[in-house]
Amino acid sequence: MSTLPSSFPPFPEISPGEVWLVGAGPGDPSHLTLLALHALQRANYVLYDALVDARILDIVNRGAIVRFVGKRGGKPSQRQQDINSSLIALARAGHRVVRLKGGDPFVFGRGAEEVAALSEAGIPYRVVPGITSGLAAASLAGIPATTRDTNHAIILATGHLAVDDWSLDHWAALARTGQPVIFYMAIANLPEITAAFERGGLSSDTPVAIVQSASTPAERVVETTLNGAVEAVKGAGIEPPAIVIIGKIVALRSSLRSLALADVR
Numbered sequence: 231m232s233t234l235p236s237s238f239p240p241f242p243e244i245s246p247g248e249v250w251l252v253g254a255g256p257g258d259p260s261h262l263t264l265l266a267l268h269a270l271q272r273a274n275y276v277l278y279d280a281l282v283d284a285r286i287l288d289i290v291n292r293g294a295i296v297r298f299v300g301k302r303g304g305k306p307s308q309r310q311q312d313i314n315s316s317l318i319a320l321a322r323a324g325h326r327v328v329r330l331k332g333g334d335p336f337v338f339g340r341g342a343e344e345v346a347a348l349s350e351a352g353i354p355y356r357v358v359p360g361i362t363s364g365l366a367a368a369s370l371a372g373i374p375a376t377t378r379d380t381n382h383a384i385i386l387a388t389g390h391l392a393v394d395d396w397s398l399d400h401w402a403a404l405a406r407t408g409q410p411v412i413f414y415m416a417i418a419n420l421p422e423i424t425a426a427f428e429r430g431g432l433s434s435d436t437p438v439a440i441v442q443s444a445s446t447p448a449e450r451v452v453e454t455t456l457n458g459a460v461e462a463v464k465g466a467g468i469e470p471p472a473i474v475i476i477g478k479i480v481a482l483r484s485s486l487r488s489l490a491l492a493d494v495r
């Protein structure tokens with residue numbers, strides 16, 4: 231990275247007793263923000279999630295304690311309440327704490343719950359935004375999230391319901407907006423989601439893209455249609471983490487991709 235000019239505004243510092251929720255972006259360390267990079271080099275305690283790329287952990291200040299608090303290989307994850315308590319205890323012990331979360335801390339990442347617990351405990355905190363994987367996956371696959379001709383909104387949705395109330399049929403409601411949808415955590419419920427989108431009025435040949443492990447060496451993009459998506463995922467052996475993009479914007483990929491540079495990883 232080239233050196234920053236002397237006019238570059240100074241970074242804020244993590245003081246002992248503070249917790250920073252830092253977005254790690256989709257994976258590739260080059261997608262970290264400058265403030266995230268700074269925080270990782272100044273923290274002395276880092277608690278990280280399962281989807282944080284190992285290459286990012288290599289950037290952490292060598293003297294720091296780095297602790298995994300995510301879900302791995304189907305084993306039970308740490309309870310959110312326990313993570314909140316650890317953050318509070320570490321801050322009270324005078325550590326400079328980074329809570330490192332995949333993508334952006336406030337997009338489908340339970341960051342709000344952690345911040346609420348810190349506030350209640352009187353712990354000073356900062357949120358460092360990260361590039362959310364849904365938008366990164368679309369851009370890296372050559373799919374523009376918006377164009378003037380295709381859509382005036384883009385919906386970020388979860389395919390994993392915290393409240394299992396299927397009666398609301400809210401996925402069909404998303405389809406009825408006519409706007410493209412970028413789904414997180416949608417692989418397990420893909421049959422239900424695609425069926426709901428057809429119920430919501432989308433034609434079975436609506437373009438769909440699935441982007442696995444965006445910005446990592448395991449990145450793969452599968453282009454399919456609404457009624458072909460479930461088979462395409464199975465056939466290609468797509469595994470989470472993956473983003474599912476539904477809508478006309480997916481069809482722009484082929485035309486925009488022709489001169490795109492291959493990513494260097």
Ligand SMILES: C[S@@+](CC[C@H](N)C(=O)[O-])C[C@H]1O[C@@H](n2cnc3c(N)ncnc32)[C@H](O)[C@@H]1O
Pocket residue numbers: 256257281331332333334335336337338339361362363364367413414415416441442443444445446470471472473
């Ligand atoms: C609990 S959510 C966290 C989202 C995160 N806070 C964000 O802003 O990207 C986890 C889901 O994000 C998506 N995800 C995260 N990293 C990804 C990546 N590199 N490629 C594709 N999907 C990813 C997957 O859908 C995964 O199941």
